[in-house]
Amino acid sequence: MTYTTHPTADELFDISDDRLRERASLKWSNVDVDVLPAWVAEMDVHLAPAIIDALQNAITRHDAGYPGSAEGVTQAFSDFARDRWNWNIEPDQVSIHVDAATAAAKLMRHYAGADRSVMIMPPVYNRFYDWLDVGGVRPVEVPLTDVPNGGYFDLDGIEAGLKAGTKVILLCNPHNPLGRVFSRQELSELAELAERYDAVVLSDEIHAPLVYHGVEYSPWLTVSEAAANTGIAIHTATKSWNFAGLKCGIAIRSTTGPWPDDLDPKTSLTDSGFWGILATEAAFSQSRDWLDTVREHFEAQTGRLTQLLAEHLPEVKFHPPEASFLAWLDFGDTDLREEPSEYFLREARVALNPGTRFGAAGEGYARLNMGTSAQRLERIIKAMGKAWPPAA
Numbered sequence: 001m002t003y004t005t006h007p008t009a010d011e012l013f014d015i016s017d018d019r020l021r022e023r024a025s026l027k028w029s030n031v032d033v034d035v036l037p038a039w040v041a042e043m044d045v046h047l048a049p050a051i052i053d054a055l056q057n058a059i060t061r062h063d064a065g066y067p068g069s070a071e072g073v074t075q076a077f078s079d080f081a082r083d084r085w086n087w088n089i090e091p092d093q094v095s096i097h098v099d100a101a102t103a104a105a106k107l108m109r110h111y112a113g114a115d116r117s118v119m120i121m122p123p124v125y126n127r128f129y130d131w132l133d134v135g136g137v138r139p140v141e142v143p144l145t146d147v148p149n150g151g152y153f154d155l156d157g158i159e160a161g162l163k164a165g166t167k168v169i170l171l172c173n174p175h176n177p178l179g180r181v182f183s184r185q186e187l188s189e190l191a192e193l194a195e196r197y198d199a200v201v202l203s204d205e206i207h208a209p210l211v212y213h214g215v216e217y218s219p220w221l222t223v224s225e226a227a228a229n230t231g232i233a234i235h236t237a238t239k240s241w242n243f244a245g246l247k248c249g250i251a252i253r254s255t256t257g258p259w260p261d262d263l264d265p266k267t268s269l270t271d272s273g274f275w276g277i278l279a280t281e282a283a284f285s286q287s288r289d290w291l292d293t294v295r296e297h298f299e300a301q302t303g304r305l306t307q308l309l310a311e312h313l314p315e316v317k318f319h320p321p322e323a324s325f326l327a328w329l330d331f332g333d334t335d336l337r338e339e340p341s342e343y344f345l346r347e348a349r350v351a352l353n354p355g356t357r358f359g360a361a362g363e364g365y366a367r368l369n370m371g372t373s374a375q376r377l378e379r380i381i382k383a384m385g386k387a388w389p390p391a392a
């Protein structure tokens with residue numbers, strides 16, 4: 001693609017199926033050639049120009065060794081957090097890790113109490129279950145309530161789990177797969193409980209740069225004193241700027257909250273992806289226009305999806321997300337008697353993520369990835385609509 005100074009969403013997402021099938025990353029390379037992939041959270045987008053420059057400059061320098069410094073990326077993230085979220089962070093509160101998964105697993109291993117449990121609130125990002133395995137801890141599941149209307153904390157269930165001895169809550173905000181952005185009030189109620197029972201909250205906030213206009217997003221560490229006293233936040237640029245394969249996770253501690261000294265940046269920096277660090281700095285500092293264009297596109301995709309579902313799959317329910325590019329489709333009130341993703345892969349040649357990968361609470365649901373062009377989203381839903389309704 002030749003870049004204009006400010007590429008439009010149509011330009012950024014204008015990539016043919018053939019070109020996408022040339023990609024070796026997971027989304028397009030792991031489906032048959034007649035399948036439209038709408039599963040794993042990768043976008044069908046061109047990278048931001050500043051990220052391309054950062055990577056091309058590294059190649060020109062033949063510069064692919066260990067990361068030399070975390071200063072640039074730390075500053076870039078802190079500036080972004082201040083400018084976008086009014087969140088003031090000092091450099092010594094930030095540390096750089098391989099990715100969100102690695103940071104979270106280490107922290108869960110460190111803070112899990114005697115019963116080695118970590119609380120999660122399904123349906124939730126499928127890999128949380130893998131992270132817990134890696135961290136050597138077991139899940140205590142407190143499902144979100146009222147999922148068809150967005151998904152809410154079950155504060156009584158959470159308190160019961162904390163009372164029973166769970167010492168870590170792994171929170172996902174903005175939430176994958178529901179796209180929910182929890183309000184300051186909701187987060188502050190959770191923080192009070194965490195503080196009362198001396199628990200640590202690991203707040204995975206990696207979808208935060210893609211919160212939609214008009215939606216209030218509160219970084220955990222800014223919510224309240226109780227939140228700052230209990231929390232560690234995890235961020236990345238890899239999800240919002242679409243370079244998950246490059247690897248770079250950012251953990252932010254508070255000045256009054258928990259932090260294990262053995263996770264200090266000096267010990268983890270050389271584990272991180274060097275090009276992931278370069279791309280992350282370029283993302284937070286020089287790729288904000290790209291981000292805004294992509295975010296507006298996802299807001300528009302949400303509207304398109306609502307209309308397309310009404311037209312082609314009218315019984316399927318969908319609560320519009322408040323962030324990011326994932327849609328949680330509810331087949332509970334339909335006549336479909338089999339696992340939705342299996343049905344649509346076979347009948348429509350569309351690949352979705354099965355809801356049950358996000359916990360047992362995901363039964364009867366499927367996750368759809370809207371991170372593609374308007375045209376391809378339409379093709380996906382029309383293909384699903386052609387296979388609808390299921391034969392009785």
Ligand SMILES: Cc1ncc(COP(=O)(O)O)c(C=O)c1O
Nearest residue numbers: 041099100101125176204206236
């Ligand atoms: C909520 C959430 N956390 C973490 C990740 C992955 O982060 P990383 O690749 O840095 O481990 C994803 C990927 O989709 C995600 O949705």
